[in-house]
Amino acid sequence: MTSLVLQGVSKRFGGLQAVSPFNMEIARGKITGLIGPNGAGKTTVVNLITGVYKLSQGSIRFGDVDLTEAPRHEVARAGLARTYQTIRLLPDATVVANVMIGMYRHQKTSLVSQLFGLPSSRAETARFRDEVFSLLDRFGMTRYADYPAGSLSYGDQRRVEMMRALALKPQVLLLDEPVAGINEVEAARLGEIFRDLATEGDGMAVLLIEHNMRFVTNLCDYVYVLDGGVLIAQGTAAQVVNDPVVITAYLGDDEDA
Numbered sequence: 480m481t482s483l484v485l486q487g488v489s490k491r492f493g494g495l496q497a498v499s500p501f502n503m504e505i506a507r508g509k510i511t512g513l514i515g516p517n518g519a520g521k522t523t524v525v526n527l528i529t530g531v532y533k534l535s536q537g538s539i540r541f542g543d544v545d546l547t548e549a550p551r552h553e554v555a556r557a558g559l560a561r562t563y564q565t566i567r568l569l570p571d572a573t574v575v576a577n578v579m580i581g582m583y584r585h586q587k588t589s590l591v592s593q594l595f596g597l598p599s600s601r602a603e604t605a606r607f608r609d610e611v612f613s614l615l616d617r618f619g620m621t622r623y624a625d626y627p628a629g630s631l632s633y634g635d636q637r638r639v640e641m642m643r644a645l646a647l648k649p650q651v652l653l654l655d656e657p658v659a660g661i662n663e664v665e666a667a668r669l670g671e672i673f674r675d676l677a678t679e680g681d682g683m684a685v686l687l688i689e690h691n692m693r694f695v696t697n698l699c700d701y702v703y704v705l706d707g708g709v710l711i712a713q714g715t716a717a718q719v720v721n722d723p724v725v726i727t728a729y730l731g732d733d734e735d736a
C-alpha cells in the first residue's frame with residue numbers, strides 16, 4: 480500500500496537544528512503517531528511535508544510522487560491535507576463556507592466565480608454542498624451549518640478545521656495536536672473518527688501529532704518520538720511508552736502525567 484516516506488529529512492533554522500536527519504513512514508490504513516515534548520520539532524515535520532518549509536536534507540515521497548521540493552499546492556494535489564495547531568478559520572464565514580473553502584482552495588477557478596459565476600459550475604457547487612453536509616453529519620455538526628465559525632466553542636472550531644482538511648478527500652491527513660484543549664470524552668469521539676478514516680475504504684494515512692501519551696497509545700498503530708529534534712524512539716505504542724529513553728524525555732513535563 481502507498482505510504483508517505485521521509486528519508487534522511489532534516490531542518491536547520493540558522494544555528495538551530497530543529498529536526499535532525501530521520502526516517503519516517505506514514506502508511507495508508509494506519510494511524511501513525513508523532514509525539515514529543517514542546518519544541519521537539521513535530522510541527523516543523525508537518526511544515527516540511529506540506530512544503531511550507533524547504534528541507535535542509537533528505538527526501539519525501541508519496542508512492543511514485545516525489546514531494547521533496549514540491550510547493551504547497553502540489554502537495555495538496557498529491558492528496559495531502561493538514562490541520563493547524565493554532566486554529567485558522569474565517570471567523571465571520573459560516574461553518575459550511577469554511578469547509579467548502581477546503582474544497583475550492585486548490586481548484587483553478589476561484590471560489591467567487593464558482594459560487595456566483597457560470598451555470599456550469601452550479602452542479603458542482605451542489606455536489607460539493609452534499610459532500611460538506613455528509614462531513615457535518617460525521618462530526619455531529621449539522622446543526623451548526625450556518626453559524627459563523629467564530630461563534631463556536633473551541634472544540635467545534637477544531638472540528639471545522641478537520642472537516643475543511645477532509646473536504647479535499649485527502650489520502651494523507653496530517654493532524655497537528657487535534658485534541659489539544661478538548662476534554663477526554665470529546666477527544667475519544669474524535670479518535671474514533673480518525674480510526675474510521677484510516678480503516679474505511681482505501682484507508683487514509685493518518686499522522687497524529689499529540690502531546691497526550693494516553694491518547695496516542697490508545698489510538699496509534701505505530702509511534703515516532705522526537706525530543707529536541709532527534710528521533711529518540713519508534714515502535715508500537717506499547718514499545719515506546721515502556722522505553723526508558725522516552726520516559727526520561729517526558730519526565731518533568733507536567734502537562735502529561
Ligand SMILES: Nc1ncnc2c1ncn2[C@@H]1O[C@H](COP(=O)(O)OP(=O)(O)O)[C@@H](O)[C@H]1O
Nearest residue numbers: 492495497515516517518519520521522523524
Ligand atoms: N520558522 C522558524 N524559524 C526559526 N525557528 C523555528 C521555526 N519554526 C520552528 N522553530 C523552532 O524549531 C523548534 C521546533 O519547533 P516545533 O516544530 O514547533 O516544535 P513542536 O511542534 O514539537 O512543539 C523550536 O525550537 C522552534 O522554536
Ligand SMILES: [Mg+2]
Nearest residue numbers: 521522523564
Ligand atoms: Mg507543534
